[in-house]
Amino acid sequence: MDSSSPDVVIAGAGIIGASIAWRLAQAGLAVTLVDAGTVGGEASWAGAGMLAPGGEVETRDAWSDLALESLRLYPDFVAELESASGILIDYRRSGAVDVAFDEGEWQSLRRRAEAQRPLGIPSICLSAADVLTRIPLFNREIAGALFYPEDAIVDPRDIMRALRTACCVRGVEIREGFRTRRIDGHGDSVEVEGECLTLHASVAVLAAGAWSSQIQVSVNGAHESRPQSFPVRGHLVGYQLEAGSLGPILRSGRTYVLQRSGGFTIAGTSSENVGFDRNLDERVIRDITARAGDLLPYLSQRSYTTAWNGFRPGIDAPAPEMRRLDGNNIWLAYGHYRNGILLAPVTANLISRQILSSSQHVGPHQN
Numbered sequence: 001m002d003s004s005s006p007d008v009v010i011a012g013a014g015i016i017g018a019s020i021a022w023r024l025a026q027a028g029l030a031v032t033l034v035d036a037g038t039v040g041g042e043a044s045w046a047g048a049g050m051l052a053p054g055g056e057v058e059t060r061d062a063w064s065d066l067a068l069e070s071l072r073l074y075p076d077f078v079a080e081l082e083s084a085s086g087i088l089i090d091y092r093r094s095g096a097v098d099v100a101f102d103e104g105e106w107q108s109l110r111r112r113a114e115a116q117r118p119l120g121i122p123s124i125c126l127s128a129a130d131v132l133t134r135i136p137l138f139n140r141e142i143a144g145a146l147f148y149p150e151d152a153i154v155d156p157r158d159i160m161r162a163l164r165t166a167c168c169v170r171g172v173e174i175r176e177g178f179r180t181r182r183i184d185g186h187g188d189s190v191e192v193e194g195e196c197l198t199l200h201a202s203v204a205v206l207a208a209g210a211w212s213s214q215i216q217v218s219v220n221g222a223h224e225s226r227p228q229s230f231p232v233r234g235h236l237v238g239y240q241l242e243a244g245s246l247g248p249i250l251r252s253g254r255t256y257v258l259q260r261s262g263g264f265t266i267a268g269t270s271s272e273n274v275g276f277d278r279n280l281d282e283r284v285i286r287d288i289t290a291r292a293g294d295l296l297p298y299l300s301q302r303s304y305t306t307a308w309n310g311f312r313p314g315i316d317a318p319a320p321e322m323r324r325l326d327g328n329n330i331w332l333a334y335g336h337y338r339n340g341i342l343l344a345p346v347t348a349n350l351i352s353r354q355i356l357s358s359s360q361h362v363g364p365h366q367n
């Protein structure tokens with residue numbers, strides 16, 4: 001591939017940028033994927049990996065249909081990625097259990113379930129005995145519980161390892177340590193300016209997560225305004241438990257516990273507006289472990305083995321930016337906030353199809 005003039009340059013190699021790169025390369029385009037750090041080193045490394053419209057969607061809005069479509073795409077996305085990369089991905093349609101500890105919480109869960117049914121999100125009521133059958137570690141008095149059979153879990157770190165390999169297999173040029181400063185569109189071409197090098201291509205995609213607003217976007221040199229991205233820091237805490245000891249995701253309010261296949265168990269989370277501060281906050285970690293121990297008392301007898309944080313890509317708009325900028329070849333794909341792992345398959349399909357159908361000048365590239 002001629003790295004000095006690829007068809008497409010993608011700025012940001014999180015799950016969003018890397019999924020788009022893979023789809024475009026599968027279609028035969030020459031793609032360069034650049035990242036200021038490393039592939040999948042930020043939010044897409046930190047995410048818990050719940051694929052859970054049951055806990056996230058309450059009304060039909062700009063992104064709820066996308067969330068449901070992406071959940072439907074996930075099993076094939078994972079199977080295709082495993083086959084393309086040879087890397088196994090820890091993905092499970094685990095279901096999720098939401099528990100209510102008082103009548104007020106139970107009524108609000110039931111109202112949410114009523115609102116979700118017409119959107120195509122099924123749930124069933126569980127008694128305390130039913131919950132104990134599904135989650136033997138959960139032995140608490142409850143006012144009620146709901147089971148969401150379609151919610152699922154994936155390990156986003158597996159996805160990122162697999163995407164990296166699948167991209168390499170398809171000839172995507174990966175440039176780590178390439179901090180994009182500016183993307184400029186001129187008619188049918190774009191310039192992606194880094195600190196030491198400017199890349200020229202037919203198309204650019206801005207997919208730099210929480211950092212997307214730090215990259216200047218212009219058309220013929222004139223600044224383009226667009227919704228601002230910003231970081232919403234979240235902490236997670238990990239425990240090593242016996243594999244298979246927690247089947248479904250367990251949720252209550254803003255606290256959740258989920259388990260990877262090997263028994264690594266994650267409790268979350270927090271939502272903090274502290275800019276790009278990477279320091280672990282012991283106070284926040286104590287709050288999460290206390291809430292998790294309250295939800296699943298078994299955890300209060302265990303010590304957590306690790307804790308980490310990451311920056312959700314918040315956006316100053318009701319839904320992620322997933323569109324072409326008017327009149328030029330720059331696409332935006334950022335602002336997936338707390339559902340970017342879930343939304344990756346649908347975002348990659350949408351953006352890659354728009355790019356492929358947009359212009360006869362864009363590939364497929366002849367290797």
Ligand SMILES: Cc1cc2nc3c(=O)[nH]c(=O)nc-3n(C[C@H](O)[C@H](O)[C@H](O)COP(=O)(O)OP(=O)(O)OC[C@H]3O[C@@H](n4cnc5c(N)ncnc54)[C@H](O)[C@@H]3O)c2cc1C
Nearest residue numbers: 012014016036044047048049050180209234339340341342
């Ligand atoms: C604690 C936590 C829990 C979460 N749990 C879930 C969950 O359960 N389910 C779910 O669906 N989502 C979850 N999320 C959200 C999800 O992780 C994100 O929405 C998703 O990872 C965003 O992907 P992205 O590719 O847009 O961003 P990122 O993964 O952050 O990727 C952006 C990339 O851009 C790069 N970059 C930055 N600046 C530049 C530049 N100037 N030039 C080039 N590259 C640049 C960065 O280095 C980074 O690699 C969670 C997030 C957090 C923090």
